[in-house]
Amino acid sequence: MRPSVSDLQLPPPYSLVPLREAGDAFAHACAIAAEEGAGTLAWVRRYDLAEFAVVLEPEEPLEEARRAIYAGMNALADALAVHAPPSRPITFDWPDTIRVDGVLVGGARLGWPEGAREHEIPDWL
Incomplete structure (x- = not known):
């Protein structure tokens, strides 16, 4: 059974961005990160694996934020x-x-x- 968007319950401050089965969560999250901001969770609704990406907004330099x-x-x-x-x-x-x-x-x-x-x-x- 394929998971539905309603199956995924996220606490605040997260917001869900569901993608179709052929999507790329990482690429999509990178593309929308500047606009959507921290807490955005891109989720690909696939049958065979769990694929997701979350956007963070660090408070430290890149060398440490990694x-x-x-x-x-x-x-x-x-x-x-x-x-x-x-x-x-x-x-x-x-x-x-x-x-x-x-x-x-x-x-x-x-x-x-x-x-x-x-x-x-x-x-x-």
């Missing part, structure tokens, strides 16, 4: 742990891959505005 990927990976691991049997270990492959019981189940990417400088605060991640 650490957000680790917080995101830990949040993903926590979400998977709720649904995975306790006997199935959840592990990371450096720097952006997540496995459940040794099987690749996902990963992460981090984007920022083109031309952003390392020592400046980017408008979004």
Whole structure:
């Protein structure tokens, strides 16, 4: 059964941007980040995997703000742990891959505005 938009309940301040099955959550989130802002969650309603991207607005320079990927990976691991049997270990492959019981189940990417400088605060991640 395909998940519907009403199946995904988000707390404030998040806002949902659902995409069709053939969408690219990462690319779409990068394209709308400047306009939509922090808390925007792009979600592709696919049958075979969970694909989503969230927009952040960091308060530190890009070189430090990149650490957000680790917080995101830990949040993903926590979400998977709720649904995975306790006997199935959840592990990371450096720097952006997540496995459940040794099987690749996902990963992460981090984007920022083109031309952003390392020592400046980017408008979004």
